[in-house]
Structure formats: C-alpha cells, structure tokens
Amino acid sequence: MPITDRDLCREAIRRTLRQRAGDSPDALAIAKATSEIWLLMSARLTPVIGGNGVDAILKRSVHLTSVVFPWLSIPDAQLDTDSLPVRISVLLAGHEPVAAAQASSSLLITFTELLATLIGNSLTRRLLDPVWIAALGVAEQEKTS
Structure with missing residues (x-):
C-alpha cells in the first residue's frame, strides 16, 4: 500500500x-507538548480563518x-472557547501517558483533517507544515547541543 500525504501528515503530528x-514523557509532559503545539497551530491559523473558525474546528475535533x-x-456548558485548550491539557495530564499520547495525537490529527476538508490540503499544509518542521529543527538542535 503506498504511503499517502495523509499518512505522512499523521506521522509528522x-x-x-x-x-x-x-524521551520518557509522563502525562503532564504530553499535556504541555500538546498545548505548545496547539499554540503554534492557532497562531498560524487565526489570521487566515479567524479565532472563531479555529475555535469551531477545535470544538468539533474534541x-x-x-x-x-x-x-x-467536555459538556457543552463547559465548552468556553477561551478555556478549552486548558481543559484539554488538564484532562490529558490526568491520564496514563500512553492514553494521553494517543488522545493528543488523535485530537491534533482530527483537527488537521477537519481543517483540510474546509480549506483544502494544499493550504492546510502551507499553514501547518512549519509547525511540524519547527519540531524537527528543535530536535536536531537538541541533538547537536
């Protein structure tokens, strides 16, 4: 089976x-990493689709x-868009590391795929590839330091 762009994107996430x-993350480290990635994604997307657009896709992804x-x-009554990323972090931090990592990657993948259905694969890649490439650059710098 050939590897698709979708597979590559999922693996990059x-x-x-x-x-x-x-290397050996606990659930808190996974929650922190998820928050950092989310902030980078949100910063890149907000100028293009607006804060409300980003929030709507995040709610649907959750x-x-x-x-x-x-x-x-998260109950609808507690889906305050300002606190949603914080609530997600708290929920991730409260679980076993393997479950937190699986849920986090699933959430980020779902978000990215929903975004692609709305704005297209090409624009999604142009907007979010730097988030994934930035992580590669950080990892390479840490290896050489």
Missing part, C-alpha cells in the same frame, strides 16, 4: 508530539475524538 514531550476517548468529552 505523532513525531512532533513525541519530540516535544521528550467532540469527534471523545468518541474514542470518552474521558476527553
């Missing part, structure tokens, strides 16, 4: 999360991801 979380990871579910 997983690799970025692993690199930012460290909803879809919580089907597989029910503990990631």
Whole structure:
C-alpha cells in the first residue's frame, strides 16, 4: 500500500508530539507538548480563518475524538472557547501517558483533517507544515547541543 500525504501528515503530528514531550514523557509532559503545539497551530491559523473558525474546528475535533476517548468529552456548558485548550491539557495530564499520547495525537490529527476538508490540503499544509518542521529543527538542535 503506498504511503499517502495523509499518512505522512499523521506521522509528522505523532513525531512532533513525541519530540516535544521528550524521551520518557509522563502525562503532564504530553499535556504541555500538546498545548505548545496547539499554540503554534492557532497562531498560524487565526489570521487566515479567524479565532472563531479555529475555535469551531477545535470544538468539533474534541467532540469527534471523545468518541474514542470518552474521558476527553467536555459538556457543552463547559465548552468556553477561551478555556478549552486548558481543559484539554488538564484532562490529558490526568491520564496514563500512553492514553494521553494517543488522545493528543488523535485530537491534533482530527483537527488537521477537519481543517483540510474546509480549506483544502494544499493550504492546510502551507499553514501547518512549519509547525511540524519547527519540531524537527528543535530536535536536531537538541541533538547537536
């Protein structure tokens, strides 16, 4: 089976999360890495699709991801867009590292794929590839330091 752009993107997201979380991450490190990645993604996307657009895709991503990871579910009454990334971090930090890593990568992948359905693969890649490439650059600098 040939490797697709979608597969490469998913692997880039997983690799970025692993690199930012460290070699033997606990759930708190995974939550912190997820927050850092989210801030980079949000900063790159907000000028293009607006804060409300980013928030809407994140809410939908949480909803879809919580089907597989029910503990990631956040009641609608608590879906305040300002606190949503913080709530996600708290939920990730409260679970076993393997589950937190799986849920985090699933959430980031779901977000990226939803974004691609709205704005197209090409624009999604142009906007988010630097987030994944930046992680590679950080990892390479850490190896040579």
